[in-house]
Amino acid sequence: MRNPEPSARQAPVFFVDSWRVYRKLVDQNYMFHREIYAELGRQLRAVPEQAFDLLDLGCGDATNLVPLLRTLPLASYCGVDLSEVALAAAAENLGGLACPVSLRQADMLDFLNREEDDRYAVIFSSFALHHLDTAAKGAFLAACHRRLRPGGRLLLIDVLREEDQSLADYLDAYCGTMASEWRALSPEELDFAIAHVRDCDRPDSLGQLRALAAQAGFGRLIPHARHAWHHLVSLHG
Numbered sequence: 001m002r003n004p005e006p007s008a009r010q011a012p013v014f015f016v017d018s019w020r021v022y023r024k025l026v027d028q029n030y031m032f033h034r035e036i037y038a039e040l041g042r043q044l045r046a047v048p049e050q051a052f053d054l055l056d057l058g059c060g061d062a063t064n065l066v067p068l069l070r071t072l073p074l075a076s077y078c079g080v081d082l083s084e085v086a087l088a089a090a091a092e093n094l095g096g097l098a099c100p101v102s103l104r105q106a107d108m109l110d111f112l113n114r115e116e117d118d119r120y121a122v123i124f125s126s127f128a129l130h131h132l133d134t135a136a137k138g139a140f141l142a143a144c145h146r147r148l149r150p151g152g153r154l155l156l157i158d159v160l161r162e163e164d165q166s167l168a169d170y171l172d173a174y175c176g177t178m179a180s181e182w183r184a185l186s187p188e189e190l191d192f193a194i195a196h197v198r199d200c201d202r203p204d205s206l207g208q209l210r211a212l213a214a215q216a217g218f219g220r221l222i223p224h225a226r227h228a229w230h231h232l233v234s235l236h237g
Contacts, residue, residue, distance in 0.1 A: 018196070019061070019086070021189045026064065028184045031127070032227035033064055036157055039225040039232050041068045043155060044122065051075040051099075052121035055147070057108040058128035061089035065124070066097075074099040078118075080111045109136065112143035119149045126157040130203040134212070137204065141216035145237065154218070154235040161205045161229070171198055174229060206231070 026033050044054075051073045056065065059079030069077060076099050081087055087103045094101050104111060108128065123144050129137055144154045161170040175194045182190060204212070210221045218235040225232040 018192070021185065021192055023063070024184060024189065025182060025193065028182070030178075030182050032230045035227055036225050036230060036232050037064055037068065040124075040155065040157065041071070043224060043232070043234060044068060044072055047122060047153070048151075049073075049075075049121050053118075054078070055118075055120040055123045056080065057111070057123065057125040057144075059090055059103075060086045062093050063089075064126070066093050069094070069097055076100045076102070078102040078104065078120075080104045080106055080108055082107060109140055109143060112140070112147055119147055119152070121149050121152045123148060123152070123154045124156075125154075127159070129156060129158045130160075131200050133202055134204065134208075137209075138212045138215060141212055141218070141235070144235075145217040148237060150237065152237065155232070156235070157230070157232050159201065159203045159229045160209065160231050161203050163205045163207050165205070167202065170203065170229070171201065174201070177228070203229070206233075209233070 025031060053076045054069075054072075054074055056062065056077065056079045059065070059081050060083075062069075062079055074097070077094065077097060079087070079090055079094070079102070081090070081103075082105065084105055087105055090103055091101075094103075108125070129140065132140060141154070148154065159174070161167065165173075175197055178190065178194055178197070182193070185193060206223065213221045213235050218237060220236045222234045222236070223231065224234060
């Protein structure tokens with residue numbers, strides 16, 4: 001679950017309110033952050049470069065990633081997010097990281113499509129891709145492919161539908177699980193979270209993602225972790 005794009009005037013209040021709910025469900029591990037980020041750590045520690053550049057798209061406040069970053073041989077970290085408030089929190093959370101840190105306020109796809117020479121060994125994005133429609137997902141993956149160094153990888157954490165599951169059936173099933181199992185949320189918080197999912201979530205299946213990745217130029221998509229609808233995959237050139 002990621003934030004939709006509020007207006008600039010509404011962004012600070014929206015971020016604080018929605019991020020409070022998001023942090024609550026992360027703390028309860030409803031989206032399997034513990035298991036998935038443990039596997040993410042294993043994948044990042046397996047990057048062959050002795051020191052590598054990492055681009056984090058839709059970084060939010062970087063809370064989930066910071067413990068891993070402190071264990072990695074990073075040459076640099078760049079985080080991109082639309083929310084100024086999120087980036088201010090990220091700057092505080094990333095303080096003391098033993099590499100250069102750059103934070104950019106931008107739309108993910110706009111940032112990727114800028115005429116810049118920067119290339120990355122690793123591009124990472126967590127629970128953001130499923131907010132894009134199919135065409136935008138393809139454009140995002142193609143832009144990531146262009147911004148990776150030879151031999152680089154794109155690591156994605158996201159929700160995915162079953163192969164034979166319609167979007168309507170997925171939303172009903174996911175929201176049904178939320179209503180029955182996310183008991184730590186207040187009724188108002190649960191209503192907020194369910195409304196967000198129904199309004200903003202547009203996940204594809206793993207097979208559809210694999211096809212989009214191939215069209216974007218990636219040679220391999222490797223699944224690394226799956227917990228219910230929550231996945232970690234890597235895409236390699």
